[in-house]
Amino acid sequence: MSKADRQLMIELENVDKFFGSFQALKGVNLTVGKGEKVVVCGPSGSGKSTLIRCINRLEQHNNGKIVVNGHELTGAVKDIDAVRREVGMVFQSFNLFPHLTVIDNLMLAPKLVRKTPKAENRKKAMRLLERVKIPEQADKWPSQLSGGQQQRVAIARALCMNPEIILFDEPTSALDPEMISEVLDVMIDLAREGMTMICVSHEMGFARSVADNVVFMDEGEIVESGPPGTFFDNPKNDRTKLFLKQILSH
């Protein structure tokens, strides 16, 4: 895609974020075009999660500018709700609502936020459960599912709101190894369908095959970024080289 055709979905300009006196993000700049997939990696505490949590305002940035699909994130509740309707999020710890069945987890937000009729919600929720390959679990409680199944439900729940963008915050880090691929497969399918995605992940195989752009963060800064080919085979920064050596060595 030529630069001129690139429709920007997310723009971060000089974003700073402080937790007390600790600076979690230091002047971060990042743009994500429609349909692009960005994988963010880096050591723990480097600000990866904070970065994506600022995009749907689970954290408020202190300085700089964040624009998501044309909405600038300011203090206005209206803008935040508008952004959150368009941005789905999948968490490391799934965060399924434990008191609702799988299908009700999927149907809650469309009911409350979009106010679409129940029958329509149900049909759509079932279609999405089929898409993540667990329609037979619809009436179970989240606690009855395996971690991989719960995470697939969480992805379906995010999709129920028809988001333009999905943020993944280490979606496979809490999973047993044998369940990682079932979740990554769903994410790869989504990527192929053209979803705009930002994914905090250390799944380098996934990054290599899916990402348009790989971003390496350390100590609150974006140290290096580039297409996976260049990033993995020809990293320029020493910190990136060290990080890649550490995580690819086993």
Add this chain to the structure above:
Amino acid sequence: MSFDFELILDSIPKMLVGIGLTFELLFLSLALGTALGIFLLILRISGRWYLAAPTMVYIYIFRGTPILVQIFIIYYGLPQLEFVRDSIFWPILKEPFGCAIVALSLNTGAYLSEIFRGGVLGVDRGLTEAAAALGISVRQRFIYITSPIAIRLCLPAYSNDVVSLMKSTALASTITLLDMMGIARTIVAETYAPYEVFISVMVIYLVITWAIQRTFAWIEKRMSRHVRREA
């Protein structure tokens, strides 16, 4: 000393006449106290100091003083004040029953709001974040996510408080009300047989406690269906 079993059998039915009043005191002040507890909770977690601070003072006072003193202040103290006698609350406060309800509700509301707060704080923050990320508003998050989970978390403490409130209703007898305890005291005054009479009333209170505990055990079990697989 001789122990008069016949007197026990005699006095239990007499005291059961007062069970209606005991239940009225219990259910009315439980309902009002629960509503008050929820109201205080919302003020307390509003994030606004000028709402939270007076709430904390209120809770501190009502949990920090004996309920008997609170009943006496409301029953004997408030009617001394002219503006109370002129207020719209006078029809309630001039009756001992109204005073008992007011005292029990204010007291139990303070305890309950702290119990509710414990439940709300026990709800995993990740769940409300997940709801926020879906575009669900603060109010809807409180109603659909936080509340149902918090209610289940505070049920054991809530049932404790119901038992404790039920026992506190006996204090209403100190302001002339003829609940079960009030009747018991009257019988003792007539028969000079405190053991038999007070043991009888104890048995009735124990049976009510047992019923309350069974009811809550059943509710808890029903509300925990979704976590049965977890240990």
